[in-house]
Amino acid sequence: MEIKLTTPLTREKVMHLKPGDNVLLSGTIYAARDAAHKKLMERLDKGEALPFDIEGAVIYYVGPTPTREGEVIGSAGPTTSLRMDAYTPRLLDLGLMGMIGKGKRNVEVKRKMVEHGAIYFAAIGGAGALIKKTILAQETIAYEELGPEAIRRLEVKDFPVTVIIDSKGNDLYELGREQYLAWKKEEEEK
Template identity: 60%
Template structure:
């Protein structure tokens, strides 16, 4: 199935998505990589309010390059998601509904997704220019000292994504290779 979705993403919406579905995502998303995730969790440890509202939000695991004149953002491809696995369950339990990146996730992240109704969306690796073309505005939110890894608020329009792990735990990284082999054998 193909879905055109706009943030915020409610649990009612994310629970309908299935591994293999295509999502054209519009609205506000945030960029954050491992250093920013660590700081977010440190805020929580200190009892402080987070600098972004993660409830029903989507976080894109990306560290965009500087924008060229006339562009909202530079290349903005996904980073490997397992680097956020130590922090993701905590944010999922605070209401985060979508993570956008590439690569496998830990069992702890998948379990937290099933508990909270969240999804993991894959962005096209190696296509940072394509992903950047979907970004209409980009604003620095916090952690400027992290450079490209600072948290940014992006407004995106029809960002092309694939549901890789759904809220039931269905996982294309596990089922995809076997489905491919089966299809090749049938040819």
């Protein structure tokens, strides 16, 4: 069963999601990778406002390929989330509610997610050409000089993601491994 969610996210919207749930996101999400995250931290260090409202926001860790004529955006597959882990706790403290990427997250990010009731989704790596079809509009809103790593506002409809870490800290990568090892043990005992 697919669950439909519209941004901005709230604790109430995500509290019932579990690892492995398939979600179709619609609304506004923000594209930002590591170079943009570094600039966001510099901005916060200077006491400046962020270039978008972080409260309830979802950040997609993506640097899309160049846009071809007649298309909204180029291929838009996820990048490795671990690159943003140094910056993510601070953004969670400011109201970030969702992240989309691929791969594991560190212990501090998970702790902050639980503290704030946030959620981590994965998008399918290698499926950027398919994912871009769910992006209806895009606009560069900050750091245009970063090229594909500029911050973009994306308007999405039924953007497909899977819950990896829920708002309670349950992690699909860990749960899946545990289930596999239990199954393997049962098989060996047969």
